Amino acid sequence: MYSNLSLGALGLTADFPTALELAAKHGFGGLDPDVGYLRSLGGTTEVQRVAAEVADRGLRWGMAGLPVNFTATAEEFSTQLAALPDHIELLVAAGVRSVGTWIRPMDEDLPYRRNWLRHAGRLALVAEILAGAGLRLGLEYIGPKTFWSTERFPFIHSLAEARELIAETGADNIGLILDTYHWYTAGESVADLRSLSVSDIVAVDINDAPADRERDSQQDLDRRLPGTTGVIDLQGFMSVLRDLDYDGPVKVEPFMKSLAERPIDDVLSEVSGQLDRAID
Amino acid sequence: MYSNLSLGALGLTADFPTALELAAKHGFGGLDPDVGYLRSLGGTTEVQRVAAEVADRGLRWGMAGLPVNFTATAEEFSTQLAALPDHIELLVAAGVRSVGTWIRPMDEDLPYRRNWLRHAGRLALVAEILAGAGLRLGLEYIGPKTFWSTERFPFIHSLAEARELIAETGADNIGLILDTYHWYTAGESVADLRSLSVSDIVAVDINDAPADRERDSQQDLDRRLPGTTGVIDLQGFMSVLRDLDYDGPVKVEPFMKSLAERPIDDVLSEVSGQLDRAID
């Protein structure tokens, strides 16, 4: 596995060339693609040149976002789906291997099984189109009860449910985005991870949780940098990835606004170190 | 429809002959069977004599409980299922027409779809056995969020989900126990009831809710007598039943411990009046 720089997940912004400099400077193993930037290059040759530059700096790609919303209206989803091949073309030209999104863990109107059908049906379409281009799709489940209990109908909010949804689609290019924060807030254990195969995992996020709240009171958008509070069993989590020989990206996504107020080099130096310590 | 005396649902206790006296004295239209009492009579002839006495007093039967637990271990469920025919025989001898139970709206271990399979599979078995004796099964969904959000995996807690579960079993002798309290706490409206057919309803409970709590803070075991706080739209609810020509039992189930501290005749006189006003 390799540490991955995702400025967006840190609440930071920079243009792609700057991000590339920063990733190299601070010793990350990879960085997220910036599809807007790739598109602005105006052609496959230019995209391939940037991809070569990334490789030359010793960096790998992280994961791109999926520009499709599984809970949109049918009209919107249809438009997003029709636009997907164009997006995919850019990713393939750049050599990106996976895209990712998350599952909204509740709905005000759709009971569980109806929401399941909506997700499974739409996922199957998206996955088949991605598969045609050799791309994998990572799905992230969201664990905090303070989030999934806020509308009338809770939905997928655990590893077991996310795996069941993936199986239901019949697609073999969908896997999980595992996040320590969701694993912890969902009340899951190392044993729950032990049944995974390495092919079940597309990407990994590691975060910690504030120490002054109970598990069921944790907030989705108030996390901590990995290993800083010790609330979450980072060691146990990483030991499973090591045993599986997981080879993909590992990033942080702490939703801490304070990071944007600090010098960016300080933040990235700290984060890169935390990722390296977790990975080793 | 008719007002139904269920002492248990009021938190009161009395032997069956006393309950029968009280039901007649306070003008109820029916009363719940007491299966323990029926069994103690020692034979079909005696059971039929009691049933005749109920009819002679102008009373109809309410609903019996279902002595089967859908969330028990397979071993326990198997034992309960095997004992069901014996129980049914008593009910049939007495002329009882329906049994009822409720759906536990969450589970600590089973995600929604696995719990769904457990319920649907077991329900189908129970319903087929009941159907062989001409009995209907009433299922009650439980609405309060303060209840369904207390374990890792919320389960059925709305009218739409309960109807879907019933449809899934393929049984035509399962219907709903509608309770104003669950209808209100589930955030449902008169429009949600309008799509029901009369054959979808096996029994009805009417209750009100404390006025000093928001809907999502209501507690399953702290309700009020129907029409006393005005929190729940009892009129709208009953108008649907009237339009459907619903002909079954209507009872209250307020979970108010204070009732047991008052003279029983006072309580039953009040409740009977409340039911009559709601029904008319």
Place this chain on the structure above:
Amino acid sequence: MYSNLSLGALGLTADFPTALELAAKHGFGGLDPDVGYLRSLGGTTEVQRVAAEVADRGLRWGMAGLPVNFTATAEEFSTQLAALPDHIELLVAAGVRSVGTWIRPMDEDLPYRRNWLRHAGRLALVAEILAGAGLRLGLEYIGPKTFWSTERFPFIHSLAEARELIAETGADNIGLILDTYHWYTAGESVADLRSLSVSDIVAVDINDAPADRERDSQQDLDRRLPGTTGVIDLQGFMSVLRDLDYDGPVKVEPFMKSLAERPIDDVLSEVSGQLDRAID
């Protein structure tokens, strides 16, 4: 209900103005829209003028085809879905109320439940887009065993399954295209139809079956004109529609190549009479 002229379903071809003349001349109550013709008119005003002409001749619209293939690849389906709003616009301008398609009753690769997910997921998308324009979708199940048993995995081939699929989508603008031929070959009875509501039916086809074959040997593409062999209980079928006050189109779809070899006026005169006798 009204007799509906569908030249395509008779294996005949004519341009729309001719079809309109023929429908009026032979006393049909309606005729199928010709979307290619409507598109060729070049504008909403012209489309509305044609629609007014249809109405002036005392005719109603039958059903348009659905230009979406539920078993296409995801890419093709996505393209068809994105093109649907344009198609719908024409239909709405013309005042057409429903579109229809059929369910392929087997698949060489997808087992039943995976095919179910494919259909349910795609149907839900199509139905939501149609609903936004006030259009209904009619689905026809295909009954002959000589068809559904020809690939590795049989799929929906009965009324019960088609109704279950429609319920699964959660859409309230999907209904059935009932065809006597499929009803007969599926081994269904008048009792099976009795549980339908009128809102469950979008369109009706009536056909008869050759008298020299057993039910399980009937061929999907070798049928007879309605009431001509007496193999199928047309009376029983139509009595249900009458009791339901069904108000939609009724057409024939015999797949008899011989019809194209006869004078078109002879054929339409015969068919119109058969439809009238069945409807009365």
Place this chain on the structure above:
Amino acid sequence: MYSNLSLGALGLTADFPTALELAAKHGFGGLDPDVGYLRSLGGTTEVQRVAAEVADRGLRWGMAGLPVNFTATAEEFSTQLAALPDHIELLVAAGVRSVGTWIRPMDEDLPYRRNWLRHAGRLALVAEILAGAGLRLGLEYIGPKTFWSTERFPFIHSLAEARELIAETGADNIGLILDTYHWYTAGESVADLRSLSVSDIVAVDINDAPADRERDSQQDLDRRLPGTTGVIDLQGFMSVLRDLDYDGPVKVEPFMKSLAERPIDDVLSEVSGQLDRAID
């Protein structure tokens, strides 16, 4: 893996002591338990003595039958389920590790999904009870089209479907009984087997098919001894088992009445040799 003597599967009968002699004499690696015989012994001590004798002869147990019918009425199923613990007690005393049954691949009345619910719901109950005693359940899918197409609603008749059913139950003590004959008639390949884990397989049957019929015309009850016609790719099938280090029983089940007309020693000598050649 080991060759297993199942006289019943050969259409032969003998009391258990004779079967034990024959298994040892002809060099089988195991033999099926005879539950009626075990019961007749009258006690755990006697059962354990017989089990010790089997082990002393160098033999292992094959698989016992499951005395539960998944397509019985609810009443019958309930009675069979309640009797299961008693049956299990005998098997556990004897050291038997697995029981098995097959899935009826069609139904005259229940469409696929309703039959699926019936099977999944009942399987989950049976598997949980077996799991409590440490027993595994083997499920066999039935492949011939001449069988699954004989009633109105085909059901599970492929490896993919059987695996999906097992996953649906959520039980981790259910696996497959793989039979070359069903694998062949279902149109499956070595690639289909490659995705299996060894824990997915509980038992294995090997048979060949008559050479004078097409695959879709093969009859479930007219097979051939393994390796005798070469119609079925026995080598490819066994190579997967070897690569998986499959360690369970392998038997033949040819449904050839002619076997009962030959001297039993001739038959067993031939079968034992065929099994040994396939296993090596």
